[in-house]
Amino acid sequence: MTNQFLLLVAIAIPLIGAVVTALSGHNRNLRDSLMVGGATLGFIAVLSLLPSVLDGSVLAVNLVTMMPGLSIAFAIEPLGMVFALVASGLWILTSVYAIGYMRGAQEKHQTRFFACFSIAIFAALGIAFAENMLTLFIFYEVLSVSTYPLVAHKGNEEAKRGARIYLGLLIGTSIGLMLPAMLVTWHLTGTLDFQSGGILQDNVSRGVGAVLLLLYMFGIGKAALMPFHRWLPSAMVAPTPVSALLHAVAVVKAGVFTVLKVSIYLFGLDYLESLWSSDLIMWVAAFTLLAASIVALQKTNLKARLAYSTVSQLSYITLGAMLASELSIVGGGLHIVMHAFGKITLFFCAGAIYVAAHKTEIHEMDGLARKMPITMGAFLLGALSVIGAPPLGGFWSKWNLMLGAADAQHSIMIAVFLISTLLNIAYLLPPVIRAFLLKPADGAQSKPGIEEAPLFCLVPLTLTAIGTFVLFFVADPIRGFIGTIFGSVM
Amino acid sequence: MMTLYDQLPVLVVVLPLFLAPLVATLPSRGKLPWLVATITTALTFAISISLVTQVLETGSLTYLLGNWPIPFGIGLYIGPFSAMMALIISGASLAGLIVSASAMDNEVPAEHQSLLYSCWLLAMSGLIGIVITGDAFNVFVFMEISSLASYVMVANGPTRQGLTASFKYLVTGTMGATFYLIGVGYLYMMTGTLNMADMAVRLEDVSDTLPVIVAGGFLILGLAMKAALFPMHAWMPNAYQFAPSAVAVFFAACSTKVALYVMLRFQFQILTPNLGNHLELLNALIMTLSVIGFIAGSLIAIFSDNLKRLLGYSSVAQLGYIVLAISLGTSAGISAAIIHTFNHAIMKAALFAAVAAMVLRFGSSKIEDLAGVGKQMPLTMLGFALAGLSLIGVPLTAGFISKWYLIQAVLESGTLGILLTLLILTSSLMAVIYIWKVIEIAYFQPARQELPPGRREAPAPVLIVLWALVLANFWFGIDPELVLSLARSEAVNLMGVGK
Numbered sequence: 001m002t003n004q005f006l007l008l009v010a011i012a013i014p015l016i017g018a019v020v021t022a023l024s025g026h027n028r029n030l031r032d033s034l035m036v037g038g039a040t041l042g043f044i045a046v047l048s049l050l051p052s053v054l055d056g057s058v059l060a061v062n063l064v065t066m067m068p069g070l071s072i073a074f075a076i077e078p079l080g081m082v083f084a085l086v087a088s089g090l091w092i093l094t095s096v097y098a099i100g101y102m103r104g105a106q107e108k109h110q111t112r113f114f115a116c117f118s119i120a121i122f123a124a125l126g127i128a129f130a131e132n133m134l135t136l137f138i139f140y141e142v143l144s145v146s147t148y149p150l151v152a153h154k155g156n157e158e159a160k161r162g163a164r165i166y167l168g169l170l171i172g173t174s175i176g177l178m179l180p181a182m183l184v185t186w187h188l189t190g191t192l193d194f195q196s197g198g199i200l201q202d203n204v205s206r207g208v209g210a211v212l213l214l215l216y217m218f219g220i221g222k223a224a225l226m227p228f229h230r231w232l233p234s235a236m237v238a239p240t241p242v243s244a245l246l247h248a249v250a251v252v253k254a255g256v257f258t259v260l261k262v263s264i265y266l267f268g269l270d271y272l273e274s275l276w277s278s279d280l281i282m283w284v285a286a287f288t289l290l291a292a293s294i295v296a297l298q299k300t301n302l303k304a305r306l307a308y309s310t311v312s313q314l315s316y317i318t319l320g321a322m323l324a325s326e327l328s329i330v331g332g333g334l335h336i337v338m339h340a341f342g343k344i345t346l347f348f349c350a351g352a353i354y355v356a357a358h359k360t361e362i363h364e365m366d367g368l369a370r371k372m373p374i375t376m377g378a379f380l381l382g383a384l385s386v387i388g389a390p391p392l393g394g395f396w397s398k399w400n401l402m403l404g405a406a407d408a409q410h411s412i413m414i415a416v417f418l419i420s421t422l423l424n425i426a427y428l429l430p431p432v433i434r435a436f437l438l439k440p441a442d443g444a445q446s447k448p449g450i451e452e453a454p455l456f457c458l459v460p461l462t463l464t465a466i467g468t469f470v471l472f473f474v475a476d477p478i479r480g481f482i483g484t485i486f487g488s489v490m
Numbered sequence: 491m492m493t494l495y496d497q498l499p500v501l502v503v504v505l506p507l508f509l510a511p512l513v514a515t516l517p518s519r520g521k522l523p524w525l526v527a528t529i530t531t532a533l534t535f536a537i538s539i540s541l542v543t544q545v546l547e548t549g550s551l552t553y554l555l556g557n558w559p560i561p562f563g564i565g566l567y568i569g570p571f572s573a574m575m576a577l578i579i580s581g582a583s584l585a586g587l588i589v590s591a592s593a594m595d596n597e598v599p600a601e602h603q604s605l606l607y608s609c610w611l612l613a614m615s616g617l618i619g620i621v622i623t624g625d626a627f628n629v630f631v632f633m634e635i636s637s638l639a640s641y642v643m644v645a646n647g648p649t650r651q652g653l654t655a656s657f658k659y660l661v662t663g664t665m666g667a668t669f670y671l672i673g674v675g676y677l678y679m680m681t682g683t684l685n686m687a688d689m690a691v692r693l694e695d696v697s698d699t700l701p702v703i704v705a706g707g708f709l710i711l712g713l714a715m716k717a718a719l720f721p722m723h724a725w726m727p728n729a730y731q732f733a734p735s736a737v738a739v740f741f742a743a744c745s746t747k748v749a750l751y752v753m754l755r756f757q758f759q760i761l762t763p764n765l766g767n768h769l770e771l772l773n774a775l776i777m778t779l780s781v782i783g784f785i786a787g788s789l790i791a792i793f794s795d796n797l798k799r800l801l802g803y804s805s806v807a808q809l810g811y812i813v814l815a816i817s818l819g820t821s822a823g824i825s826a827a828i829i830h831t832f833n834h835a836i837m838k839a840a841l842f843a844a845v846a847a848m849v850l851r852f853g854s855s856k857i858e859d860l861a862g863v864g865k866q867m868p869l870t871m872l873g874f875a876l877a878g879l880s881l882i883g884v885p886l887t888a889g890f891i892s893k894w895y896l897i898q899a900v901l902e903s904g905t906l907g908i909l910l911t912l913l914i915l916t917s918s919l920m921a922v923i924y925i926w927k928v929i930e931i932a933y934f935q936p937a938r939q940e941l942p943p944g945r946r947e948a949p950a951p952v953l954i955v956l957w958a959l960v961l962a963n964f965w966f967g968i969d970p971e972l973v974l975s976l977a978r979s980e981a982v983n984l985m986g987v988g989k
Contacts, residue, residue, distance in 0.1 A: 064968050138885045187901045
């Protein structure tokens with residue numbers, strides 16, 4: 001099997017998985033085991049591509065050419081490989097978790113749910129391996145549309161309203177802002193290929209380039225730059241596995257991944273730095289980062305708080321891209337991984353708490369650790385990783401981002417990162433403190449003893465929590481791998 | 491030696507024209523009228539395909555009726571765009587007829603059907619006649635044939651509103667045709683010829699004179715009425731809504747586009763070199779109207795509560811795109827107009843075919859009555875949704891290719907181009923809203939209580955037409971080379987130099 005074929009297979013596996021899921025809907029045990037099997041197979045396929053990328057060989061497939069300069073094509077580069085590994089790897093754990101959650105919460109329409117879930121992963125892999133902006137755009141839209149039924153899953157008015165905001169903002173920004181940017185790019189350069197060093201600098205004046213940058217950055221709605229961040233909290237009406245994998249990993253990371261791709265391969269760092277609007281976007285990202293943290297502080301619903309925390313964390317990466325230094329880009333890439341593991345742990349825990357104890361509000365969680373020690377322990381690890389405390393993975397991405405800020409002579413951004421870290425502590429630790437240190441409010445009535453969520457939920461969240469710890473020690477190879485974008489191992 | 495092969499350019503009109511009276515005399519009961527009409531249309535479609543391949547291989551064809559040389563006799567002229575239009579018209583007609591095999595009995599009483607199918611053939615032959623003739627007066631004659639037949643077809647709609655819709659259509663259509671005739675009259679007065687190519691040459695001596703300018707105004711205005719350009723569009727959504735569903739499939743795909751074809755011919759072959767500085771004024775006027783048209787059309791579509799009406803207003807918007815491309819006056823604009831003419835035909839025909847199936851099963855095209863259609867008619871609704879994606883202009887569909895070329899053409903005009911691009915994209919976003927409105931009700935609302943539960947999929951012929959068209963949308967979205975090459979060579983023909 002050639003590597004080109006393997007690449008297509010890796011992208012196609014989730015799509016085939018969706019069809020298989022839909023067809024085996026009558027027998028849920030069969031369906032669910034096929035799904036976990038498919039997810040594992042998908043991860044293995046992606047993993048098997050890794051050696052050839054590490055060799056430095058170029059792996060590219062051109063599927064169809066629609067017009068000269070416009071084609072559907074895939075290619076692997078380090079950043080995409082990292083994103084694909086994270087998405088497909090966490091897909092396995094989320095599949096297991098989703099089975100436990102959906103059965104535990106007795107949700108309806110499970111077949112539709114799992115089928116759409118697989119399509120979303122298919123789209124995420126397509127984004128990761130896209131060779132040009134058009135291919136990326138197509139899969140970006142597939143991702144938006146395929147997640148709509150997941151957000152609207154409950155089918156009540158609230159879910160439908162949330163899903164409408166979700167889809168409206170994502171499609172609206174992508175068609176209203178990103179597509180025009182692509183059209184102008186193609187008009188001026190005749191290509192939409194991702195090329196190292198960028199395609200714009202020779203053909204586009206700085207003034208036009210600056211406007212294009214604004215269109216791209218606000219057009220990538222999935223990166224949740226304010227004021228286009230509202231879709232993310234709206235999407236929290238979805239069942240928790242969706243929030244966990246899609247709104248902490250696949251969808252939002254697809255957004256910031258696109259931000260990084262556009263910055264590196266369409267603009268190129270030198271050109272990017274010379275545009276006035278990159279400074280503007282940097283400040284918008286800094287504002288988003290802080291403002292979302294402050295909003296998160298005021299949210300009493302656990303999932304809503306986590307959603308705003310995600311908005312804030314995404315802006316770390318956008319900010320890293322706008323700093324346009326190699327260190328900050330690598331930091332941003334690293335943050336995709338670190339934040340994915342930390343945030344998915346937090347969402348898994350929130351879902352486990354809902355399934356086992358039917359609690360969604362933070363003030364209800366007093367003394368919860370007595371009943372759910374493993375869950376709350378995992379929550380603590382996830383929270384510390386998102387905060388960026390050693391010895392957890394989140395430390396390294398923040399470290400690199402701050403080094404990048406210093407490198408790009410934007411020292412004030414270091415202060416932004418530090419203030420945000422303090423805010424992270426202020427909103428992420430209270431649930432843990434309440435759970436571990438306070439007495440249950442209804443202590444007299446509740447039975448003593450452990451009441452954890454089902455094993456299907458518990459095992460994945462334990463694994464991702466351990467993952468945040470392991471990542472602290474394996475961060476350097478990942479960092480070096482992403483660094484090969486710039487030609488040298490850093 | 492003349493072979494049958496050489497006669498194809500005239501047969502494509504004459505065949506349906508001569509068979510139409512025959513259909514009218516056939517007994518109404520039974521399927522015979524339908525069968526004859528369908529076979530005739532299928533033959534016409536085959537001839538059109540052959541014409542397209544001939545044009546692709548050897549360039550434009552000229553055919554002299556009775557071998558009289560131009561300008562004394564009438565010449566047929568088949569260029570890339572006319573061959574494509576003949577293909578669209580006969581293809582749409584064939585699709586409509588196949589749909590009507592299942593959908594017509596439901597809406598039109600049996601005793602009217604032989605007349606209806608006779609008119610159907612007349613309309614088709616008239617429309618094809620318009621696009622292949624090289625004679626300006628001939629265009630008027632064929633326009634009248636097709637229009638009169640169309641009025642009858644719309645009037646046959648299942649409700650009494652079909653009559654008023656037909657009357658509105660008739661009033662606007664007659665005024666449009668009259669204006670066109672006045673315009674041709676002035677040009678004849680100035681040049682003494684009715685052959686379009688000849689007219690273009692002779693007009694050079696009298697270019698930029700008052701009668702020519704007035705003629706230009708009448709021609710464009712008359713054709714704009716026929717083409718349902720805003721604000722002369724009111725007849726069209728009405729006609730589509732109240733006509734029999736199968737007839738709507740046919741008309742939505744091609745009838746107004748024929749007027750746009752004539753507009754494009756006159757605009758570039760005859761008017762552009764001869765209007766002097768009035769040309770800019772004319773272009774500015776139709777550009778303004780087209781922009782208001784596509785914004786207003788999309789907006790009204792959002793608030794329409796009837797699916798056929800919604801699609802009708804969506805057509806107003808889509809025709810606005812084509813007129814906008816024409817008004818740019820560039821060769822990229824011509825290409826964009828031609829590309830969208832073709833792509834819009836296949837997407838609208840697919841959408842109306844799906845609607846015909848829904849009307850057949852649900853007895854209504856009101857959007858709120860279609861709740862649960864996604865469960866009961868999954869294949870039909872999926873086809874509708876995919877064709878809707880093409881209408882929006884999602885990549886991989888034909889609609890994306892259209893939008894892409896339209897915007898690239900628009901961007902050539904600098905700052906104005908950027909403004910127009912934003913307006914086009916705004917209108918695309920509105921298309922997202924009105925298509926999504928239908929999808930949400932179809933998939934996420936429980937079906938009405940009084941309907942029997944379970945699947946009630948559309949009849950096989952409708953499904954075949956629908957899915958053939960849906961696949962065509964994806965085919966021409968992924969491999970648009972055929973359409974692009976026709977559009978390019980027409981642009982070269984009209985502008986002398988191609989891009």
